[in-house]
Amino acid sequence: MAHRHLRRIVLGLSPLALLLLVWHVATVAGAYSSVLLPAPAAVWLIFVDSWPDLLRHTGTSLVRVLLGVGLAFVTAVPLGLLIGRFRPVEETFDWTIQIFRCLPGIALIPLAILFFGIGDRPAVILIWFSAFWPLIITTIFGVKNVERTLFKVSRAALASNLMVFTDVIFPSALPSILTGLRLATGAGWLTLVSAEMIAVKSGLGYMIMYAQVMFRADQVVAGIILIGAVGLFFDQSIQLLRARLCRWQDGLVIQ
Amino acid sequence: MTTRRQVLIAGMSAVAAPAVIPRLARAEVSSVKIGSVFSGTTMQAPLLPKYLAEAGIKAELIDFANITQRMQALAAGETQVGYASVNGAILLASKGLDLVTLCNGCEGGWYLIGKPAFKSLSDLKGKKIAVQPGSIAQLGLEWKLRDLGIQKEVELVFLNNNDMPAPMRSGEIDALHGVEPIPTLVRMNGWATDIWNPYETPLGKRNVVLIASRSFIAKNPETTRQIVKAHVRATQELQRDNSSAAAAMVKILNLSPAIAAEAMKNIFYTSDVGGDFGKSIVAVGDIMQLMGQITSKPDWSKFVDTSFV
Amino acid sequence: MHLSVSDVSKTYDQRGSHVLALDHVSLDVAFGEFVCLLGDSGCGKSTLLQIIAGLEPASQGGILIDGRELVGCHPDTTVVFQEHGLFPWMTVLRNIEFNLKARGMAAAKRHEIAARLVETVGLAGFEKKYPHELSGGMRQRVGIARALATSPKLLLMDEPFGALDAQTRSAMQAELLRLWAAHRSAVVFVTHSIEEAVFLADRIVVMTPRPGRIGRIIDVDLPRPRDPTSEAFVHHVKIALETLHTPRALLAPS
Numbered sequence: 041m042a043h044r045h046l047r048r049i050v051l052g053l054s055p056l057a058l059l060l061l062v063w064h065v066a067t068v069a070g071a072y073s074s075v076l077l078p079a080p081a082a083v084w085l086i087f088v089d090s091w092p093d094l095l096r097h098t099g100t101s102l103v104r105v106l107l108g109v110g111l112a113f114v115t116a117v118p119l120g121l122l123i124g125r126f127r128p129v130e131e132t133f134d135w136t137i138q139i140f141r142c143l144p145g146i147a148l149i150p151l152a153i154l155f156f157g158i159g160d161r162p163a164v165i166l167i168w169f170s171a172f173w174p175l176i177i178t179t180i181f182g183v184k185n186v187e188r189t190l191f192k193v194s195r196a197a198l199a200s201n202l203m204v205f206t207d208v209i210f211p212s213a214l215p216s217i218l219t220g221l222r223l224a225t226g227a228g229w230l231t232l233v234s235a236e237m238i239a240v241k242s243g244l245g246y247m248i249m250y251a252q253v254m255f256r257a258d259q260v261v262a263g264i265i266l267i268g269a270v271g272l273f274f275d276q277s278i279q280l281l282r283a284r285l286c287r288w289q290d291g292l293v294i295q
Numbered sequence: 296m297t298t299r300r301q302v303l304i305a306g307m308s309a310v311a312a313p314a315v316i317p318r319l320a321r322a323e324v325s326s327v328k329i330g331s332v333f334s335g336t337t338m339q340a341p342l343l344p345k346y347l348a349e350a351g352i353k354a355e356l357i358d359f360a361n362i363t364q365r366m367q368a369l370a371a372g373e374t375q376v377g378y379a380s381v382n383g384a385i386l387l388a389s390k391g392l393d394l395v396t397l398c399n400g401c402e403g404g405w406y407l408i409g410k411p412a413f414k415s416l417s418d419l420k421g422k423k424i425a426v427q428p429g430s431i432a433q434l435g436l437e438w439k440l441r442d443l444g445i446q447k448e449v450e451l452v453f454l455n456n457n458d459m460p461a462p463m464r465s466g467e468i469d470a471l472h473g474v475e476p477i478p479t480l481v482r483m484n485g486w487a488t489d490i491w492n493p494y495e496t497p498l499g500k501r502n503v504v505l506i507a508s509r510s511f512i513a514k515n516p517e518t519t520r521q522i523v524k525a526h527v528r529a530t531q532e533l534q535r536d537n538s539s540a541a542a543a544m545v546k547i548l549n550l551s552p553a554i555a556a557e558a559m560k561n562i563f564y565t566s567d568v569g570g571d572f573g574k575s576i577v578a579v580g581d582i583m584q585l586m587g588q589i590t591s592k593p594d595w596s597k598f599v600d601t602s603f604v
Numbered sequence: 605m606h607l608s609v610s611d612v613s614k615t616y617d618q619r620g621s622h623v624l625a626l627d628h629v630s631l632d633v634a635f636g637e638f639v640c641l642l643g644d645s646g647c648g649k650s651t652l653l654q655i656i657a658g659l660e661p662a663s664q665g666g667i668l669i670d671g672r673e674l675v676g677c678h679p680d681t682t683v684v685f686q687e688h689g690l691f692p693w694m695t696v697l698r699n700i701e702f703n704l705k706a707r708g709m710a711a712a713k714r715h716e717i718a719a720r721l722v723e724t725v726g727l728a729g730f731e732k733k734y735p736h737e738l739s740g741g742m743r744q745r746v747g748i749a750r751a752l753a754t755s756p757k758l759l760l761m762d763e764p765f766g767a768l769d770a771q772t773r774s775a776m777q778a779e780l781l782r783l784w785a786a787h788r789s790a791v792v793f794v795t796h797s798i799e800e801a802v803f804l805a806d807r808i809v810v811m812t813p814r815p816g817r818i819g820r821i822i823d824v825d826l827p828r829p830r831d832p833t834s835e836a837f838v839h840h841v842k843i844a845l846e847t848l849h850t851p852r853a854l855l856a857p858s
Contacts, residue, residue: 075390157467189689196683199706211693239452253429288693288734
């Protein structure tokens with residue numbers, strides 16, 4: 041067990057270490073101007089010197105992503121359950137979903153400003169928007185994959201429609217929904233940078249945007265690293281959650 | 296059989312070739328990429344290829360989505376020459392990039408407007424002003440607010456220039472310090488009125504300049520001369536008649552011709568490098584340092600080279 | 605409790621053409637009786653079971669339970685499904701509780717019943733296991749326990765032991781008879797195994813395919829436990845075998 045843990049860490053970090061090495065060599069060799077590509081040491085200094093700022097920016101971004109993805113979860117999952125269960129509901133929403141899921145959040149910034157103004161609201165809405173589609177699609181997929189027999193079992197048991205949703209469809213679709221949550225969280229972080237361009241004064245996206253404008257490549261890279269790290273943390277947390285909630289799948293599927 | 300058209304073309308090249316080609320030393324590049332952003336203040340850019348073609352230089356105009364990308368492309372050597380706001384150029388030069396200001400490009404082009412209730416900047420205490428981060432407008436506004444001692448009391452809201460009209464109209468921001476044609480568009484729609492003439496700072500109307508990298512200039516002095524010359528001629532064309540610039544604004548930004556024409560009145564194309572042009576650039580650098588945007592200044596003697604004009 | 609299958613026909617639409625799955629089937633099952641529906645695949649035995657369960661509508665005719673037309677599923681009927689039909693995310697205990705929960709029984713009460721049934725079907729110690737952690741026979745025990753939890757008057761079983769190996773299968777058959785003796789209800793049991801039918805049933809309804817009809821009803825009047833090697837047992841197997849393999853035209857109308 042300990043051995044497997046160690047192997048996971050070594051293997052998981054090796055591409056990142058390689059990247060760091062290439063980055064270091066590139067800066068030492070002077071392949072790019074330091075205005076464009078800062079040295080790893082310069083980025084490290086940002087973490088050392090400005091960690092309170094970084095912490096504050098990370099905190100605000102975290103809240104926005106959690107809010108946006110959380111909103112997406114409570115809207116997309118119930119709707120996805122209904123769409124997957126009832127054919128007319130699916131026929132109503134299918135085309136709309138297929139159209140909207142292809143839209144990138146950044147293209148919607150002007151509309152977000154028009155409808156939701158500036159500041160936190162459009163930022164959270166944009167994250168919600170980008171997180172909504174992967175969640176609803178995986179939820180529908182999850183519902184459609186519920187074993188047909190189980191519906192018959194429920195009917196024969198005289199289970200109410202509500203109980204079929206809470207006790208049969210939802211738990212059966214949960215692994216798929218949690219996969220959707222992973223995708224949604226990733227999409228949320230992706231959209232964050234665009235979302236925080238709309239008149240907010242904090243957050244990692246804002247920090248990166250302003251650092252770009254001021255040509256502070258060291259801050260840009262620090263922001264990118266933070267987003268990546270927080271994204272990884274989120275992903276691992278959802279995996280853990282899945283392992284806990286879907287313990288019944290142990291040995292049934294490859295995780 | 297030789298058509299009349301072919302004869303005509305052959306004749307034209309016969310006239311043009313001896314006049315142009317010998318002027319270029321063989322080692323110099325025969326094509327250049329010009330970086331720009333579509334905006335009312337960089338309207339010489341689309342005219343440059345026409346004038347450079349007359350000098351036998353193929354020019355490709357690359358429009359970037361925003362000013363940051365444009366500057367990054369120049370810094371990365373993807374474009375050889377470009378239009379840049381003077382503060383952006385100073386910012387990069389102060390970080391050691393070998394940028395050179397070749398010529399003046401455009402003056403003015405921005406304005407501070409807001410809700411009619413506000414008559415001056417001092418009225419905007421506790422209020423929100425939208426400004427594009429990194430723009431010369433931001434620099435000037437921050438300087439002025441500091442000068443008035445109210446920089447802590449006014450909230451600057453960072454928005455892309457084109458995103459400003461909607462929140463101004465809905466009243467979510469109280470004023471905007473935008474680049475043309477946005478202020479004119481908002482004003483003529485009746486969503487805001489003039490609050491402050493932004494040219495009354497040490498920055499004056501200094502705005503867009505023509506820049507290139509020092510290494511490019513060193514390797515291609517004759518090409519550089521032709522670029523500057525084309526720029527001067529494009530500027531003169533716009534000074535004579537800016538209707539082509541207004542028409543482009545109408546077409547690309549989907550504006551009414553009346554708004555475009557009105558916006559042009561606040562944009563001053565110039566290639567004038569006389570008088571205190573050099574001094575005014577140093578003044579911009581001073582303010583940037585004062586506002587904490589740069590920590591060291593570029594080598595001014597190398598940063599400004601107007602000898603090609 | 606009396607079940608009456610009254611002149612039931614069932615047609616399916618399959619790629620535009622009508623397929624007659626059941627053709628004028630009538631059958632009566634009395635309370636306490638163990639009836640096997642025996643036949644090769646495609647004879648409509650499973651379809652008939654689904655219709656009795658109220659999970660499928662009949663195209664013609666109907667099901668009467670105690671003389672009343674059946675609409676939907678009946679509360680006194682439960683079904684044990686082919687391949688068990690357990691909820692993979694529920695523990696053994698929660699699977700058994702499902703039918704009780706669907707009827708709105710309080711948690712404590714249904715817990716108690718489920719715990720007792722776990723003992724009854726010999727799964728003590730496996731309460732917290734998930735279905736995939738159990739063997740095939742154990743899963744089917746859970747399926748039966750779930751069906752028994754509501755004390756049904758009619759137990760419908762759709763080839764419940766079809767996927768089990770021979771040894772487990774005969775153990776489960778004996779187990780089922782024990783439970784049936786203890787719980788006493790009518791059982792309609794679908795199978796394609798003649799030996800299974802003869803071992804379990806009071807009456808065997810032999811069905812013939814295309815379209816599904818009742819070929820013959822064989823009374824198995826043998827004392828339990830039955831010995832599959834006895835002469836009488838083998839005799840009944842023969843009768844059933846003959847019925848299955850006799851052309852329809854030779855069979856007397858039932």
